[in-house]
Amino acid sequence: MLIKLRKGKRAQSLVIVALSATALFGIIALGLDAGRLYFQRRDVQNAADAGALAGAQELLPTGTVSSTIPTTAMIAAAGCQASVYALLGLLDTPFHGSGTDCNPAPGAYIPGSYGGGISEPAARISATVQVWTPSRNNPNEIHVRVTYNVPLTFAAILGFSSSAVVADAYAHGGFYN
Secondary structure: OHHHHHHOOOOHHHHHHHHHHHHHHHHHHHHHHHHHHHHHHHHHHHHHHHHHHHHHHHOOOOOOOOOOOOOHHHHHHHHHHHHHHHHHHOOOOEOOEOOOOEOOOHHHEOOOOOOOEEEEEEOOOOEEEEEEOOEOOEOOEEEEEEEEEEEOOOHHHHOOOEEEEEEEEEEEOOOOO
8 A cells, every 4th residue: 555655656856856956046046146246346335435535636725726625627627537536446437538537528417416516437337437526515525426237147037137236435635624
């Protein structure tokens, strides 16, 4: 009687193993994509930090300028330097420019709650740098936001081709009061 029952349950483990393996490989694949996003976050934050520090250098008073309020030319130079160095941190260059120079398009100006700023896309990768000066009601502060659309490998099977990784950085030119 027991032998008869066993014969009717053949190959059930094959179905269970196949379903379990599919689920296990799916979880591993999504874990690999999540790990890639986690490590890209560090690179994007480094790029935002580099851009903010480069932009803040342009907000420092130089030579005969005795005022601590940045001029329009200083603000424009800060925005350009911030976008150039942020994109160099991602191993790319600005779309509107000559590699190490920034020449934002007229439509790149983005007014908003942070004050005026520029938005500069990258030339070869899916990334954008947004720069606001002044930031947080401080004329000597710069705010840099880097958005990088990281292409996904395994999540593309589920319909997610990319995921945005965003990092913000703030820097102050001169002494902070």
